[in-house]
Amino acid sequence: MRVGIIALQHESNTFLAAPTTIEDFRACHLLEGEAIRAAYVDAHHEIGGFFAGLEAAGIESVPIFAAWAIPSGTIKAEAGQELGARMLAALAAAGPLDGLLVAPHGAAVCQAERDFDGHWLSLVRARVGAGLPIIGTLDPHANVSRRMVEACQALVAYRTNPHLDQRERGLEAAQLMDRTLRGEVWPELSAVLPPVAINIERQRTDSLPCRELYRLADTLVARPGMLSTSVMLGFPYADTPEMGSGFLAVSDKSRAAGQRCAGELAAYLWQRRDQFVGRLTSIENAVRQAAETPGTVGLLDMGDNVGGGSPADSTALFHAVSRAGLGPAFMCLYDPAAAAAAIAGGTGSRFHRRVGGKTDPATGEPFEARGVVASVHDGRFREDQPRHGGQTHYDMGPTAIVRTDNGHAIMLASRRMVPFSLAQLTSCGVDPAAFRVLIIKGVHAPVAAYEPACAALLRVDTPGATSADLRRFEYRHRRRPLFPLETDFEWSEGIEG
Numbered sequence: 001m002r003v004g005i006i007a008l009q010h011e012s013n014t015f016l017a018a019p020t021t022i023e024d025f026r027a028c029h030l031l032e033g034e035a036i037r038a039a040y041v042d043a044h045h046e047i048g049g050f051f052a053g054l055e056a057a058g059i060e061s062v063p064i065f066a067a068w069a070i071p072s073g074t075i076k077a078e079a080g081q082e083l084g085a086r087m088l089a090a091l092a093a094a095g096p097l098d099g100l101l102v103a104p105h106g107a108a109v110c111q112a113e114r115d116f117d118g119h120w121l122s123l124v125r126a127r128v129g130a131g132l133p134i135i136g137t138l139d140p141h142a143n144v145s146r147r148m149v150e151a152c153q154a155l156v157a158y159r160t161n162p163h164l165d166q167r168e169r170g171l172e173a174a175q176l177m178d179r180t181l182r183g184e185v186w187p188e189l190s191a192v193l194p195p196v197a198i199n200i201e202r203q204r205t206d207s208l209p210c211r212e213l214y215r216l217a218d219t220l221v222a223r224p225g226m227l228s229t230s231v232m233l234g235f236p237y238a239d240t241p242e243m244g245s246g247f248l249a250v251s252d253k254s255r256a257a258g259q260r261c262a263g264e265l266a267a268y269l270w271q272r273r274d275q276f277v278g279r280l281t282s283i284e285n286a287v288r289q290a291a292e293t294p295g296t297v298g299l300l301d302m303g304d305n306v307g308g309g310s311p312a313d314s315t316a317l318f319h320a321v322s323r324a325g326l327g328p329a330f331m332c333l334y335d336p337a338a339a340a341a342a343i344a345g346g347t348g349s350r351f352h353r354r355v356g357g358k359t360d361p362a363t364g365e366p367f368e369a370r371g372v373v374a375s376v377h378d379g380r381f382r383e384d385q386p387r388h389g390g391q392t393h394y395d396m397g398p399t400a401i402v403r404t405d406n407g408h409a410i411m412l413a414s415r416r417m418v419p420f421s422l423a424q425l426t427s428c429g430v431d432p433a434a435f436r437v438l439i440i441k442g443v444h445a446p447v448a449a450y451e452p453a454c455a456a457l458l459r460v461d462t463p464g465a466t467s468a469d470l471r472r473f474e475y476r477h478r479r480r481p482l483f484p485l486e487t488d489f490e491w492s493e494g495i496e497g
């Protein structure tokens, strides 16, 4: 038996002005054939799980195509076309296959195809025909479309946020493929997509209210004929008709049991939808709470959530902390020009420059940093623990640490980096415990790394392209009505009569 592996992963924030190009994929991962195995086989990533699961089942794995770019703007039309063409060419060259394991993210938007995951999965389905099993994984930040569901026999989403079970879900998909190819099961996929957007602030899976929702999903999967249930939290920064929550269920040979489970999950969410509305803490209140909390406090900058595509150069929170005289504080900024200037000056040189605040005026003025270049680095680091995103090797480009005269530390990076790992700091000689405040540009993705280092983590309602307050965005494509942007409507599709 031979099973192909195809991944095309992008979380597209359609509120960003700059589109995502093919170079952005090339700078992250744009791989074909055996290079995919080399990059992913040991990673805490679903593709690593695919390889491990197929090997354990004695099935030959055929890595075909894997593309991934850091979350950013809408994918350019030409880039979408090139990705599709390269994928199909690689698929044609892969030889005869018995099945396909696929790894979409689920929230990719292209200028030419807003439902980009539905688009490329349908292309793959059309190429391999209706009889070949296609089984895949999804990021729970997917905005699930009917086309995605129709193209696949089964889709299994990660069950943790931060995403620490990516490899396990890849293994699960591979095991399902093995059982399917042995004729033991024939998976059928059902979806119910209730008109509810779960606020990002509420999306931590081991806290309420999500914890109970996942518990129900675990209960339902134990029913006869059920193979898998998935909770889709949704990605609110992709302005598409599919934006919002969703429930997927995989059942054996018939959709009936799965449809019922997905409907029950959707009904549960609909009935408790008020619990999934964000509880938002202003910058002012967050700074006050941080001042009252002893130890190191992590302030999560929800508006500049790099893992949701934000520019990583907002200064709003840092200005507020600095104005309040709270410190010492640490912040990482994407500012290649400032990093280059600091590196040119060299370790020990004086530094005086306005840093950050270059992309979106609403997220704060540049910060006037006056101090000393403490150290310069190549920006590469390694993380061996399971972390959100599942990568092992990271590269934030040439990086400098500036110690300001008033005691803060600012990391200036040349590439945008999601704060997945404390090795980002320690590899540059920065000890997180030495700070009163760590400004962390994320919401849940940083938790696995930062929670052990912080006495408290506070999620802050900051402005930006990933603001937790969806009323700040002008949507043109989303469905209406959609709770909580609209509240005065009824919905009953998923509720059993």
Ligand SMILES: [Zn+2]
Residues within 6 Å of the ligand: 139, 140, 141, 163
């Ligand atoms: Zn995600």
